[in-house]
Amino acid sequence: MSAFPKGWVTANLAEVCKLITDGTHHSPKNGPSGAYKYVTAKNIRPWGLDLSTITYVDAETHAQIFRRCPPAKGDVLYIKDGATTGIAIVNPLDEPFSMLSSVALLKPLTDVTSGEFLCKFLNSPDAFRQLTGDMTGSAIRRLTLTTINRQPIHLPPLPEQRRIAAKIDSLTGKSERARDHLDHIPRLVEKYKQAVLAAAFRGDLTREWRQKKHRDLVAVVPRNTESIAKKYLAKGVFAAPYVVPQTWQWLRLPDVGQLDRGRSRHRPRDDERLFGGAYPFIQTGEVRQANRFLASYSQTYSSFGLAQSRLWPIGTVCITIAANIAETAILAIAACFPDSVVGFLADDDKADASYVEFFMRTARENLEAFAPATAQKNINLDTLAAMRAPIPSVAEQQEIVRQIELAFRWIDRIVSEATSARRLIDRLDQAMLAKAFRGELVPQDPNDEPASALLERIKAERGATRETMRKRKVVAK
Structure with a gap:
């Protein structure tokens, strides 16, 4: 569709977040124990936060980092440096922790959007292409905070965002279950092949053939x-x-x-x-x-x-x-x-x-x-x-080889089809995200407050806050 549904508005990430920053730009001393967790890009995975390799920093180091970059539960953590740039997750931790600059922190304005919706947008194929296309650097490629702030987002009304997020969760849950089933197939293949071989070398595979040919067989x-x-x-x-x-x-x-x-x-x-x-x-x-x-x-x-x-x-x-x-x-x-x-x-x-x-x-x-x-x-x-x-007999050996090859081709064809299905699921997930952020995944409700009204209210509140602060400075002088 050429236009977005009624009630949607185009903004940039800076307008829908109260803070976009990143972690420390000076790698602090960290280790397997300490006062606070220290999150880097290696801990951000497509499926969530990986704490298996987490390291820690001391309280003093944490205080310096956290002052500038204070993640909270529900915020978005977004890889902005290195080979895995472009992966976004919602922070699941209900505790303070420190971050390295390879990870950006996006704090959504909850009256306008949510961490769940923002995360799904950042993981969509369009957002990934737009953002990673602006990466800089020859050795370690990275996104700048300026680029992230300027990234456009097509924002539906808040209730529709919740419906979109719920629909995506439902569909991706089905995709994950399908992937789990498909991922079992390669692990079972070797067992299937060993079972075929075991039957072959006990004579089970050619029992009927042998009964028909027994008079012609030469030991x-x-x-x-x-x-x-x-x-x-x-x-x-x-x-x-x-x-x-x-x-x-x-x-x-x-x-x-x-x-x-x-x-x-x-x-x-x-x-x-x-x-x-x-x-x-x-x-x-x-x-x-x-x-x-x-x-x-x-x-x-x-x-x-x-x-x-x-x-x-x-x-x-x-x-x-x-x-x-x-x-x-x-x-x-x-x-x-x-x-x-x-x-x-x-x-x-x-x-x-x-x-x-x-x-x-x-x-x-x-x-x-x-x-x-x-x-x-x-x-x-x-x-x-x-x-x-x-x-x-040599004749039976050759028949056994023929039947093994036939069985293996059938097994390998199943594996090939499972691999193709796995790739198809990945493409369907990407297509589903693309549809979601074009307004094609869930129906619109005319009773929803337009996103533009939310943004205008937020801008007015921000303007009022800045004016109040300006007056306080004048009085102080």
Whole structure:
């Protein structure tokens, strides 16, 4: 709408406040204990006053600050300096406290407006854009008190202000409840995915598929002992942590593929001759950051670097054994990696790389349960060589991977939709505030006293007060 409703008036903040000031411009000595709370911008949050990091000043320091800046309950506290400039809250404290200059104090004229309405106006998108667009400073950007005083405000009658504030509170309360529900979804996602993986590696996910295909399934034949390094030969007695289908086997990774540590033999490891060539060099952090398939890297080996390492092919399962323990990813590029990463290269007729990578996610938190009692308790190459995985036929492994991917896509789609809904709620809140201060949120009441009448009365009272003070000065002379 082009014009504001009847009864509204445009004023500036100086006209609707009896005081606009800020806290001390000289950072006083403060600490975890003292006589009075000391509020700075870090204590002002969008949801209110955060006292978890509050510090204190002594009584003498407080007296000097409070004389110029005396906050009271119901006043508006407004961040005017720094990265979080533009956040306004209503002061909830019914006690005196001191403030730093990064926070402005606005004391509303209660006959004209309220702290609640003023706070909501300052947090509206239009007010935020208008005020922060006038920020100055190259290092720490700040609003001046002059700018705040001059800021226009479109003021409805006082009863309408109360209706607007109540409506905003009602709508934002619903928004907050919706946000709480949506915020739970990402936290539940990992639990949902773990439940899918648990069902997959117990055979539950493919029970019906297996019943239909049982005649066509070919059990995996483990590698013979001659093709497995002596240090990886089975040792100890293994007790299965759970029951799997009869057609499955508990096999070790060396039974179904090649397992070895990455190589980076040359010392010192930061020798410049090792780097800057054509061979990707993967490290533990990149394994952790990969979303299942690893294709990005920040370092490369030269031919000199490759000569003291090994180039692992696409499809290698990378398993970290240092820094980020048992994080996994599958190489989508041929790459080298150091001995803090173990590589597993599946035999095509025995294991599917994605199946092994998904299984490692389930075993990550409790590797001991999948290893014989004699295995070492810390994770290293021997631990990974000793642990056992439930291995069905290759065809069933591939079906399990397909069903896991299908379930994960469905779960991720829910997360994506929840994220979009969360952003939409934020936009709706901003749109609601914009409508409120255009006079479109609540109906007008023709019986309300116009805001212009209130302001004129306040101006007259202020003029009378100034005239009285002038006469007193004349008499005193």
